[in-house]
Amino acid sequence: MIENNEMRDVFDAIADPTRRQLIHLLALGEEQPLHELTSQFQMGRTAVSKHLTVLKEAGLVHDRKVGRETRYTLNPAxxxxxxxxxxxxxxxxxxxxxxxxxxxxxxx
Structure with a gap:
């Protein structure tokens, strides 16, 4: 995890094809829960969550809790x-x- 509130480099965040696919999926629609995003990949929930954390550290993704569910939205800025x-x-x-x-x- 990034320390001292430093943001992760956006180029580093988009370097991975899985993260680029997550950005694409989030760009297609509204807020999406983790389980829906995970269903698009042949990897587990934990792996997808780690990729989303990298995107969040770069400021590309916002998340919010809704009950026990975490929902994600794209921040394209x-x-x-x-x-x-x-x-x-x-x-x-x-x-x-x-x-x-x-x-x-x-x-x-």
């Missing part, structure tokens, strides 16, 4: 950091695509 990082490098992709397009037009 930290994903802005990922979007900004990718956007910075998109200029390289755009330039390469432009060059490729020019080469293809020259060949015609």
């Amino acid at each position: 930290p994903l802005r950091e990922v979007q900004d990082w990718v956007a910075f490098y998109s200029k390289f992709w755009s330039a390469n695509m432009l060059r490729l397009n020019q080469l293809l037009e020259e060949d015609e």
Whole structure:
């Protein structure tokens, strides 16, 4: 667990495919209980819960208790950091695509 109230790095949190799938599932709908999320994976409740803890430490997931059940919702705000990082490098992709397009037009 993260100490001193430090948040986990969002890139670290989304590095795992299971966590990316959890983000996807939470993005599709409303608040979801742990048992519903667990049913989407071939792993136990404890393993899914650990992945959700990592997402929570990165600020990507909020949880709340409803009776004996824990329900989770997505907080997409930290994903802005990922979007900004990718956007910075998109200029390289755009330039390469432009060059490729020019080469293809020259060949015609």
